[in-house]
Amino acid sequence: MHDRDVRAAVLNWLGDVHAGDADTRVVQEMGIWAGSVRVDIAVINGELCGFELKSERDTLERLPAQAELYNQVFDRVTLVIAERHATKAAGIIPDWWGVSLACGSAAKGVSLDHERQPARNPVSQPIQIARLLWRAEALVVLDRHALSRGYRSRPVGILVQRLAAELPVDVLRDEVRAALKARQGWLGDTPTQQRKMPVHANLHPVE
Template sequence: MKLNDQEIRAALKIKLQGQSSKPKAIIEELQVCNGNAIADVVALYTEAHCYEIKGSGDKVERVLTQGRYYNSSFRKITLVTTENHLEKALSICPIFWGIMVAVDDGANNLRLRHVRGAKTNPEFCKELALLTLWKSEMLSILDEQKHKRKPRDFLAQLISSNKKKIELSNSICDLLVSRELEKIVC
């Protein structure tokens, strides 16, 4: 059976919500690096974990282009794909990316199995990761309104020069959780 993004995405969200350490929120279709890429699913724990989905009919090679943006924006990244793409995925994905495989057990039950766990991404770029945030969210990190007329790129540079990677990653995650919670309330 050919598995598509929608089927894999639904199974992934169920799996993430069923873990002992549940994410605070899950975002679908998150724009990163000023919209240069769109992360399929992002699980928000203390840090954001990006999940890129490639179904049976997708071109797994696209992760080479998308991956540059994900590598800049997330400290944890996992490709979720199908068995027909596994060999290619293992050869082209960076070693720090996790890889999961979606398998149909024949009874219309979709299982996701870990092939390789995600490791901390050494290519994470604080300044580019900040471009996932809205300008108002960046200003809240600065906690100063004197920069409100400055462009997002300037704010990203200013914030990244004053924060450590882990601290900044946590702040970005917290702001994305707040954004998702506001959607639920509205």
């Protein structure tokens, strides 16, 4: 079972769950921490949910560091993992993460066993949520809340600090999700490389 097999199973499941929901966007390899780290799949709608995938061929070496970073950004996180990793992973991720087991094989097909549903994140950090915004997006939000005076020429790091300090966290979350759902030119790549797709589009695994 390869990453692409697990990814295809998750994308197909998300496509079924959110079929016809124009308010939901599914993004693959979404950057967090100013783009320095990428989560395998993100779902953006009334919440920002991350999905980290670990196939049989993966190791859990990076999972502790990934968990620490994801905990600061996402409203909910689900670990989708091959059965052989399940016991070890349970000692790494927090209790509020969801857990889905990826079972089967590429030849026979991969199915998902949703063992634990994710709970709401109790430890997210406003500054890391704000850092999901590009500079132009941050300026739009500052303008909307009359916070841009004296800041329009400042670097993006200063802009997101102001947003995190001045906006109630629920308002900040709403603004960030709205910007992410409307974003074009994700990752600055060509359309076939952007790895972005609304769930109502045809979902195919990334090779």
